[in-house]
Amino acid sequence: MVMKKLITPLLSAAIIFGGLFIESTARADDEKAPAEKSERKLPFRGKIKAVDVEKNTISLNAAKGKSDRVFTLAKDAKLTLDGKEAKLADIKAGMFVGGSYTRASKTEANAHTVNVKTKRTPRKEQPKKKD
Numbered sequence: 001m002v003m004k005k006l007i008t009p010l011l012s013a014a015i016i017f018g019g020l021f022i023e024s025t026a027r028a029d030d031e032k033a034p035a036e037k038s039e040r041k042l043p044f045r046g047k048i049k050a051v052d053v054e055k056n057t058i059s060l061n062a063a064k065g066k067s068d069r070v071f072t073l074a075k076d077a078k079l080t081l082d083g084k085e086a087k088l089a090d091i092k093a094g095m096f097v098g099g100s101y102t103r104a105s106k107t108e109a110n111a112h113t114v115n116v117k118t119k120r121t122p123r124k125e126q127p128k129k130k131d
Contacts, residue, residue: 072109
């Protein structure tokens with residue numbers, strides 16, 4: 001009987017303390033998430049619609065009903081044209097591009113890797129699944 005009276009409060013205290021610990025670590029993870037998310041590099045590709053050397057941007061055609069995607073070249077951006085290092089002035093509308101970017105805000109994106117091709121590279125065919 002004495003043992004039962006001692007175990008119940010100890011077990012209750014352990015559950016409460018464990019719940020507080022889990023809550024505080026979850027909140028700490030939530031506070032870190034936005035900073036890590038903004039640094040995540042995302043892929044992009046498409047056909048170049050316009051190049052603005054003065055603003056240091058490239059614009060890509062958008063999907064139907066959406067505005068064009070505009071990427072500002074980051075200071076550390078790697079820019080290649082057909083596999084060779086290039087300058088933004090070498091890039092023309094109608095060329096095909098792929099690369100990676102990070103979001104600066106909801107409307108702004110910074111391109112870090114920009115690989116431009118004069119001709120579209122055909123996609124590799126996916127092997128067909130066997131039934």
